[in-house]
Ligand code: NA
C-alpha cells in the first residue's frame with residue numbers, strides 16, 4: 001500500500017533528507033515493503049502549510065507535516081509548549097514525549113505520528129540592531145504564531161502576521177522591519193540576504209511541528225503496520241528535533257560569518273530585560289487557557 | 304405553457320443570483336475600505352491590526368463565492384470557441400449539456416463536502432489564528448455559492464434543451 | 471493503467487472537454503477531480519476539491535485581482551483611463567503601434583513592483599484594452615501585447631517565480647533578481663520590436679495617429695494627471711516599502727473611487743456596472759485558479775514529470791541537446807500547467823541534470839522563468855490569455871492566442887540570445903556580487 005506524505009517545504013529543506021526520507025524508509029523496512037510512503041515535497045499536493053491539517057482530515061494525503069500554530073484554535077494545549085520558558089530548546093522533544101498523553105486529546109481527529117519542539121524563534125532585523133525592548137518600539141515584526149504576536153506586542157513592537165514565503169520580499173522592500181523565525185531561515189528562506197542584524201539570547205517562543213496521519217487510514221492497517229508507523233514516527237520526532245536544532249545553530253553561525261552582518265548575543269542582563277516581560281506573557285496565556293494548561297506547565301517544568 | 308413556467312423560474316433564479324451578487328458587492332467595498340483603513344491606521348495612528356489579513360481573507364471568500372453564481376448565470380466563464388463551427392448545432396448542444404452535467408456533478412460534490420466541513424468546523428469550534436473568528440460560516444458561504452451554481456447549470460440545461468440549441 | 475497512462479488520458483480529456491465548449495476553469499476542475507478519483511479514490515478527490523477551493527478563495531495574495539480590476543473598471547467608468555490613453559496617444563500615437571508599445575512599457579513598469587504575471591496583465595489589461603480598441607487598434611495586437619507584456623511580471627524583479635526557484639535550488643534571491651533585469655529589458659525591447667513589425671506589416675492593426683502640437687500634448691497630459699497620481703501613490707508605495715502589493719491594490723482602488731466621487735465623474739449607475747463587472751471577472755479568474763489548483767496535484771501524482779526526466783537522462787544527448795529537450799519539455803508541460811506549480815514539480819528533477827551538465831544555476835533560473843512564462847501564453851491553458859480574455863469579454867479566445875503568437879516568437883528569440891550569450895543574464899549579478 002502506498003501512503004502519500006504531503007510536505008509543503010521544498011525538497012532541498014534539511015527536514016526532507018534528515019527526517020522525512022528516513023521516516024519513509026523506516027516504515028518500508030519495518031513492514032517488509034508492504035507499506036510505502038511517497039513524499040510529495042514543495043506543496044505538490046496543494047500549497048500552503050495552513051491547509052495541511054485539512055489535507056489529512058479530508059483524505060487528500062494519508063500523512064502530512066505542519067505546525068499546530070497554523071491552526072491555533074485546534075491546539076491550545078499543544079501550543080502552551082511554545083510559550084517562553086516552558087520547555088528547553090535542547091530537551092524539548094523528550095520532555096513533550098514524556099508527557100505525550102497530555103496532548104493526545106487535541107489530536108483525536110487524526111493519528112499523531114510525530115511531534116517535536118523546534119528551535120527558538122529569534123529576531124532578524126532589517127537595518128536596526130535590537131539589544132533591548134526599547135529598540136523594538138514601533139518596529140513592524142513578522143510573527144509566526146499568535147503567542148509570538150503577544151510576545152512581540154509585550155516587548156513594544158508591532159506584530160504583523162505573514163506566511164513564511166513572503167518574508168523575503170516584505171523585508172527587502174521595508175514593509176516589515178524584522179521577523180521572528182528560527183535560525184534555519186538564514187539559509188532556508190534567504191533572510192541572511194535581507195537582514196543586517198540577528199538578535200539571540202532571550203527566552204522566546206519555540207514552535208512545535210507535527211506529522212499526522214488520517215485516522216481511518218491508520219485504523220485500516222494491521223497491528224504490525226500500526227506499530228511500524230508509531231515507532232518510525234517516534235524516531236522521526238527525535239530526528240526532526242535534531243535536524244532543526246543543528247540547522248538553526250548553523251544558520252546563526254552562517255549569519256555571523258556573512259560580510260556586513262552582525263550577530264547580537266544578548267548578555268545575561270540584556271536578556272533579563274526581555275525575559276521579565278516574556279514571563280508575564282506566559283503567565284497570562286496559561287491563565288487564560290485554564291487548569292489544564294497550568295497542569296501542562298507544571299508537568300513539563302518537572303521534565 | 305411549459306416554456307413560460309420555465310421562464311418564470313429562470314427569472315426567479317436571476318433574481319437570486321443578483322441578490323447574492325449584491326452581497327458580494329458589499330463584501331468588495333468592505334474589502335477596499337478594510338485594506339485602505341488598515342494602511343491608514345498603521346501609518347497615521349501607528350495602530351496595527353494584528354490579524355487584519357484574516358479579515359481580508361474571509362471577506363474574499365464571501366466576495367468570490369457570492370459572485371460565482373452571478374458570474375455563471377451571465378456565462379462569463381472563458382471557453383475555447385475555435386471549434387464551434389465544426390461541432391454543428393447538435394454538437395454544440397451536446398457539448399453544452401455534457402459540460403454542465405459534469406460540472407454540476409463536481410460542484411455538487413463540493414457542496415456536499417463543504418456542508419460536512421462547515422458542520423465539522425462548527426462542532427469543533429474551528430477559528431482563525433490571530434482573531435479567533437469562527438470559520439464555519441465561510442464554509443457555509445462556499446457551499447451556498449456552489450449550490451446556487453449547480454441550480455444555474457441545471458436551468459441552463461433546461462433552457463438549452465427546450466430551445467434545441469446551445470446558447 | 472499506470473499513473474502515467476491515467477495522466478495522458480487526463481490530458482486527452484482536457485482537450486476533448488475544451489473542444490466541447492466546457493469553460494477552461496471547469497475543464498481543469500473536471501480532469502483534476504476525475505483523475506484524482508481514478509488514482510486515489512472518491513474521498514480523496516472530494517477532499518482535494520474542498521481544500522483547494524477554500525484555500526484559493528481565502529488566499530491573501532490573490533486579493534490583488536478584484537482590487538486591481540475594480541481600480542481599472544472605476545477609472546474607465548469615470549473617464550480617467552481615457553484621459554491617460556489620450557495623453558499617451560498624443561505623445562506616441564504617431565508611431566506605428568505606438569500605444570501597444572506604450573502598453574508593453576506600462577507592463578514592464580508595473581512588473582518592477584509586482585511579483586506576479588497575472589496581476590500585471592489584469593492591471594494593464596483593465597486600463598489599456600478598452601482604450602486601445604477605442605483608438606482603432608486591432609483586437610489581436612491590443613490583447614496580444616498586454617498578455618505578453620504581463621509575462622514580464624516574473625522576469626523583472628521582484629518576482630515570485632525567482633523566490634520560489636531560489637528556495638528550490640538554494641540559490642541567492644538577490645542574484646536571481648539582478649539576473650532578471652537585463653533579460654527583462656531585452657524581452658521588453660523585443661516585444662516593442664514585435665509590435666513595430668506587426669504594425670508595419672499590417673498597418674490597420676496599429677494605425678498611426680496625427681502629430682499634435684506640444685501645447686496640446688501637455689494639455690492632455692495634464693488631463694491624465696489624476697490617474698497618474700493614483701498610480702504613483704499606490705505603485706510608488708510598493709517601491710518605497712510603504713505597502714505590500716495587496717495594500718497597494720486596496721489603496722489604489724479606494725483612491726480612484728474617492729477621486730471619481732470628488733470630481734463628480736461617476737454616476738451611481740456606472741459605478742454599479744463597474745462593481746458588477748469586477749465581480750463577474752474576479753469570480754471567473756478565481757474559478758480558473760481553483761481549476762488549476764485541483765489539476766496540478768493530479769499531475770503530480772501521475773508522476774509524468776518524473777517519467778520525462780528519466781527519459782531525458784536515458785537519451786544521452788550532450789549538454790545543449792539535453793538543454794533543448796528540457797526546454798521543449800517545459801513548453802509541453804506549460805501548455806497545461808500553471809507556472810509556479812511547474813517549477814515546484816520539475817526543478818527537483820531537472821536542476822541536478824543541469825548542474826551535471828555544467829550550466830550556471832543562476833542563468834538556468836532565468837531560462838526556466840522565461841520558459842514557464844511562455845507557458846502562460848501558450849494554448850490551451852494560458853493563464854495570462856484567460857486574464858486578458860476576462861477583461862476584454864467580447865474578444866474570442868482564438869483572436870488573443872493569434873495576437874500572442876508573434877510575441878511568443880519574440881520570447882523564443884530572446885531565449886536563443888540568452889542561451890548563446892549567458893552574460894545577458896549573468897553580467898549584473900556577477901559584477902555586483904563578484
Ligand atoms: Na516583477
Ligand code: NA
Nearest residue numbers: 804805845851
Ligand atoms: Na500554456
